Amino acid sequence: MTGVRVGIVGAGIIGASCALTLARQGHQVFLLEPETPGGPHAASHGNGGWISPASIIPMATPGLWKKIPGYLLDPMGPLTLRPTSLPHLFPWLWQFVRAGSTVQRVRNTTTALHQLLQDAPERHREMAQWADATHLLHHQGLLYAYPDRHAFAQEAQSWQWRREHGLNWIELEGDALHAQAPALHPDYRLGVWVPSAAWCSDPGQYVQHLVAAAQRHGARLIRTTVHRLRLQQGRCDGVDTSQGSLALDQVLIASGIRSRHFAQQAGDRLPMASERGYHVVLPHAALELPVPVMPSDGRMANTPMTSGLRLAGQVELAHPDAPPNWARADVLLGHARRCYPALQDPERCRDAARWMGHRPSTPDGLPVIGPSPRHNGLWYACGHGHVGLAAAARTGLLMAEFLRGQRDSAVLTPWQIFGLERFER
Numbered sequence: 001m002t003g004v005r006v007g008i009v010g011a012g013i014i015g016a017s018c019a020l021t022l023a024r025q026g027h028q029v030f031l032l033e034p035e036t037p038g039g040p041h042a043a044s045h046g047n048g049g050w051i052s053p054a055s056i057i058p059m060a061t062p063g064l065w066k067k068i069p070g071y072l073l074d075p076m077g078p079l080t081l082r083p084t085s086l087p088h089l090f091p092w093l094w095q096f097v098r099a100g101s102t103v104q105r106v107r108n109t110t111t112a113l114h115q116l117l118q119d120a121p122e123r124h125r126e127m128a129q130w131a132d133a134t135h136l137l138h139h140q141g142l143l144y145a146y147p148d149r150h151a152f153a154q155e156a157q158s159w160q161w162r163r164e165h166g167l168n169w170i171e172l173e174g175d176a177l178h179a180q181a182p183a184l185h186p187d188y189r190l191g192v193w194v195p196s197a198a199w200c201s202d203p204g205q206y207v208q209h210l211v212a213a214a215q216r217h218g219a220r221l222i223r224t225t226v227h228r229l230r231l232q233q234g235r236c237d238g239v240d241t242s243q244g245s246l247a248l249d250q251v252l253i254a255s256g257i258r259s260r261h262f263a264q265q266a267g268d269r270l271p272m273a274s275e276r277g278y279h280v281v282l283p284h285a286a287l288e289l290p291v292p293v294m295p296s297d298g299r300m301a302n303t304p305m306t307s308g309l310r311l312a313g314q315v316e317l318a319h320p321d322a323p324p325n326w327a328r329a330d331v332l333l334g335h336a337r338r339c340y341p342a343l344q345d346p347e348r349c350r351d352a353a354r355w356m357g358h359r360p361s362t363p364d365g366l367p368v369i370g371p372s373p374r375h376n377g378l379w380y381a382c383g384h385g386h387v388g389l390a391a392a393a394r395t396g397l398l399m400a401e402f403l404r405g406q407r408d409s410a411v412l413t414p415w416q417i418f419g420l421e422r423f424e425r
């Protein structure tokens, strides 16, 4: 199936990656997006920039349910739940806790995410070459920092799962850690450096480069809001937009947190919640931090970006339309000041910019990549949660395989793993 008219709803990192990959393969691509692709409205704008084969550990792990009352009570913890959003979130939360309830379930999730992320830096390198965007990607690895071996041992199970999937890392003790990240507080004595990982120093710009490259391959970017799917007799044959109706052979939903709206129209079961995250960018931080760092106690990505040092993290489960709680961004800044002594200087924290975005998250921690169970011609590529940037290039390749009619590639059996049917079993 080549040369078909494919409409992609949403030009975040997922829609943009799919658009470029499909346009290169000769499809007629229509990218439908009301905003500037990669702009601050999208999760793809403000993320931590990590492209890591190590990002295979889901949020839900055994014993999580015991911690939920504490999360409700501590509004500033790394994971919080707005009590007012509880009725709206309850069904999702139930499935979320269940997905992490046994070691076997978590192991299945890590295996699936490993299949998606194992070669993420290489796939992005290739995609960035197509888009003249290699200057935005950096392949010097990523660093996890711990105060000591005891703190590292608390996460031994996660690292064991990573090792089982063949991930290699280098442990840096004391001075070796500080040689790698001179700005870190001396209290951090153990580093875990994942040399195969990469990062993006401007995720929003990266999306724009991908979209521009897709356009060079013939894709059309139409600045419009998609309101409805055109559905009849088990088939989706187009969309109704704010600029009128568009006839299409295939429709791909890549609208981030808004994807659920279209699944509802199609009668498909797509459980999705917003795991809201925040960032603070410090344009004048000027830290000696040649690679991004994740301090174990702060659970945030500290990434050198073109705009400054970005502190990205926090998980806040709340209704997508609830207003931001900027105190959560302040938590990130407070923690960074403890991690990097140089940030005690107020001058380095001047002009800090704050942002909030929605991780489009499924309860089982896996994206949805595959067809609608009910309508021919309707596809989903959404729900990438914490790993949407990292998984984007592979998602585009999978969608291209699906549209070619190849259900199972040599390395993956994705149809069963990532398909929407899993929520209907």
Ligand SMILES: Cc1cc2nc3c(=O)[nH]c(=O)nc-3n(C[C@H](O)[C@H](O)[C@H](O)COP(=O)(O)OP(=O)(O)OC[C@H]3O[C@@H](n4cnc5c(N)ncnc54)[C@H](O)[C@@H]3O)c2cc1C
Binding pocket: 009, 010, 011, 012, 013, 014, 015, 032, 033, 034, 035, 037, 038, 041, 042, 043, 044, 045, 046, 047, 048, 049, 050, 051, 224, 225, 226, 227, 254, 255, 256, 257, 258, 276, 277, 278, 279, 301, 312, 313, 314, 356, 357, 358, 359, 360, 381, 382, 383, 384, 385, 386, 387, 388, 389, 390, 391
């Ligand atoms: C704080 C934070 C840190 C993160 N860090 C990382 C990280 O380090 N590494 C990583 O891999 N991931 C990270 N993520 C996750 C990652 O950012 C997301 O998984 C990813 O951006 C999701 O991309 P998307 O294209 O699905 O959604 P989005 O980027 O939200 O794009 C969806 C697009 O759909 C459009 N749209 C919506 N409705 C319609 C409609 N009706 N018609 C047309 N278009 C529509 C929107 O305007 C938007 O442009 C992080 C997320 C957050 C919040």
